[in-house]
Amino acid sequence: xxxxxxxxxxxxxxxxxxxxxxxxxxxxxxxxxxxxxxxxxxxxxxxxxxxxxxxxxxxxxxxxxxxxxxxxxxxxxxxxxxxxxxxxxxxxxxxxxxxxxxxxxxxxxxxxxxxxxxxxxxxxxxxxxxxxxxxxxx
Numbered sequence: 001x002x003x004x005x006x007x008x009x010x011x012x013x014x015x016x017x018x019x020x021x022x023x024x025x026x027x028x029x030x031x032x033x034x035x036x037x038x039x040x041x042x043x044x045x046x047x048x049x050x051x052x053x054x055x056x057x058x059x060x061x062x063x064x065x066x067x068x069x070x071x072x073x074x075x076x077x078x079x080x081x082x083x084x085x086x087x088x089x090x091x092x093x094x095x096x097x098x099x100x101x102x103x104x105x106x107x108x109x110x111x112x113x114x115x116x117x118x119x120x121x122x123x124x125x126x127x128x129x130x131x132x133x134x135x136x137x138x
Contacts, residue, residue: 008095012088014075022063024092031062032093041093048090051082059089 009023024032033039035058036047047055056076060069076085094101 008092010088010091017075022088022092028063029093032059048086051086056085
């Protein structure tokens with residue numbers, strides 16, 4: 001079976017290790033979703049975001065090959081190492097450039113702010129209407 005040509009990639013730099021390019025094709029993503037038992041890309045990203053060492057190590061094995069992942073894993077040290085691995089894998093899976101990811105995050109944050117403002121406006125209007133209830137003694 002020919003591997004899909006689409007690829008997202010990120011550089012993974014860990015202390016005392018040469019930088020490694022982490023690439024994710026659609027086939028890799030399908031294997032990651034099967035490994036993590038997720039049905040959506042959002043679900044996969046949530047599982048990766050948890051930064052569980054066994055999940056990230058399995059993901060590296062899928063993306064880099066088991067031998068390369070085993071050689072690299074001892075360089076992953078503590079929370080900062082797990083975060084570096086997560087960022088590389090998540091970024092490769094997203095297929096976005098770092099600048100595009102920043103733009104997407106900014107757009108999502110703006111959308112969330114707009115929703116919060118709308119919800120606060122509705123709440124204020126509801127409170128205002130309930131405090132101006134008609135009096136029967138007029």
